[in-house]
Amino acid sequence: xxDGKIALITGANKGIGKEIARQLGTxxxxxxxGARDAGRGAEAADELMREGIDARAVLLDVTDQASIAAAxxxxxxxxxxxxxxxxxxxxxxxxxPPSQLDLDTLRRTYDxxxxxVFAVTKAMLPLLRKSDAGRIVxxxxxxxxxxxxxxxxxxxxxxxxxxxxxxxxxxxxxxVIFAAELKDTPIKVNAADPGFTATxxxxxxxxxxxxxxxxxxxxLATLPPGxxxxxxxxxxxVVPW
Numbered sequence: 001x002x003d004g005k006i007a008l009i010t011g012a013n014k015g016i017g018k019e020i021a022r023q024l025g026t027x028x029x030x031x032x033x034g035a036r037d038a039g040r041g042a043e044a045a046d047e048l049m050r051e052g053i054d055a056r057a058v059l060l061d062v063t064d065q066a067s068i069a070a071a072x073x074x075x076x077x078x079x080x081x082x083x084x085x086x087x088x089x090x091x092x093x094x095x096x097p098p099s100q101l102d103l104d105t106l107r108r109t110y111d112x113x114x115x116x117v118f119a120v121t122k123a124m125l126p127l128l129r130k131s132d133a134g135r136i137v138x139x140x141x142x143x144x145x146x147x148x149x150x151x152x153x154x155x156x157x158x159x160x161x162x163x164x165x166x167x168x169x170x171x172x173x174x175x176v177i178f179a180a181e182l183k184d185t186p187i188k189v190n191a192a193d194p195g196f197t198a199t200x201x202x203x204x205x206x207x208x209x210x211x212x213x214x215x216x217x218x219x220l221a222t223l224p225p226g227x228x229x230x231x232x233x234x235x236x237x238v239v240p241w
Contacts (some may be wrong), residue, residue, distance in 0.1 A: 004028060004029065004030055004054075005028070005029045005030070005083040005084065005131075006029065006030045006032065006075075006079050006081065006082055006084070007021070007024045007029045007030070007031050007032065007082075007083060007084035007085075007086065007221060008031075008034055008058065008060075008071075008082055008084070008085050008086070008124065009021045009031060009032065009033065009034055009086040009088050010033040010034040010060060010062055010086065010087055010088050010089035010116075010120060011033035011035070011062075011088045011089030011090065012031075012032075012033040012034050012035060012041075012044060012086075012088060013033060013037065013040040013043070013044040014040070014199075015210055016088060016139070016194055016199060016210050016213045016214050016217070017034075017086070017088040017089070018044050018047075018048075019210040019211055019212075019213070019214040020035070020056060020086055020088060020214040020217050020218055020221070021033055021044070021052065021053075021215075022048055022051070023211075023214055023215070023218045024084065024218055024221060024222075025048055025051075025053030025054065025055055026051075026053065027218075027222065029054075029083070029084065030033060030054040030055075030056070030057045030079070031048065031053060031054065031056070032055075032056050032057075032058045032075065033045045033048070033055055033056065033057045033058060034058050034060035034062075034071065034089070035057060035058070035060065036059070036060065036061035036062075036064075036067070036088060036089075036098060038057065038059050039181060040053055041057035041059065042047055042057045043194070045057040046224060058071050058074065058075070058146060059071065059196070060120075062087075062089045062112055062116030062117070062119065062120050063111045063112055063116055063185050065114070065119060068119050068120055068123045069123060071122040071123075072124055072126075072127065074125075075124075075127055075199065076127060080127075080130065080214075081127050081128075081130035081131055082124055082127035082128050082131065082134070082194065083128070083129070083131040083133065083134060083135065083138070083224075084134070084136075084137070084221045085120070085124050085128060085134075085135070085136045086136075086137045086139065086217055087117040087120060087121065087136070087137065087138045087171075088137060088139045088217070089112060089116060089221070090113050090139060091108070091109060091112045092109075092114060092161065092163075092164045093105050093108060093163060093164075094106075094109065094161040094162060094163040094164060095161065096161070097160075097161040100240065101162050105163055106162070106163045108165055108229040109163035109164060109167050110163070110170070112229060113164070113167035113168065113170075113171060114167050114170045114174070117138060117171055117174060118174060119176075121150065121178060123135060128187055128192060129185070129187070130206045131186065131187070132186060133186050133187075133188075134185070134186060134187035134188070134226060135187070135188050135220065135221050135222070135223060136178065136187065136188070136189040136190070137190060137191075137192050137217050137220045137221050138171050138172075138174065138175045138190070138191045138192065139191075139192055139194065139217060140168045140171050140172055140187070140191040140192060140193055140232065140238060141164075141165075141168045141193055141194075142156060142180065142193045142195070143156065143159055143161075143164060143165045143168055143235065144165060144167075144168025144169045144171060144172050144173075144191075144193075145169075145193075145232075145239055145240055145241060146169060146241060147240035147241060148239075149165060162173060171191065172191050172232055172241060175189055175190065175191040175230065175232070176230050177228030179229045179231075180230065182229070183229065183230070185214070185231075186225070187205045188220075188223055188228070188229035189229055190220045190223075190230070190231050190232070191232040191239075192216045192217045192220055192227060192233060192234070192235070193216065193232065193233065193234040193239050194208070194212075194213035194214065194216060194217065194234075195208045195212065195234060195235065199213075200225065209219075212235075215235060216228065216233055216235055219233075220233065
């Protein structure tokens, strides 16, 4: 059983995920680098360890139930519990109008962004229940907001990829429903909007750095006991559903 806090971040071998791991690691948490490619996960963990962070690579493909179960078993066997789960792994595949979107692209997007989050959360929940103050952070997007998408004057009103946006809206609902189930436990569940951050997801067209994008997730991952649950937040506060 580990003494310090333990955080698992999915899709953490690069981009915002790796930066979340870095920032949590500098706060003294043991960070588990969830990655579907063992080599890339090990490289990211090695990089963070050279910075003095207790980082460990964990093979984890969020679209593969056997991989998820194996990761949960490994964490249970080696560490005994989990204090933080950041569901960061996500994809954005659609670059066409909704009427031209193919069903396979929609399904693949949901496999990672929705079903993957559900599967990982369900598998890790028994470990999070062993924590005195479990935290689940679902990496969403402002593009998942129905309110903002419905506003023609919103700054990103022109960004309407159906698969990606609707998957993040579904992720937001997962956040609300899990938070409701866990409201009488020490576990808090929230959705984070990192803003338009430069990553592989958007071909690095984003205007925010990964350091900026990771900040809200780190804040939600380290909420005090009186912090919120079942919410949707960015750096400026509450994001409208």
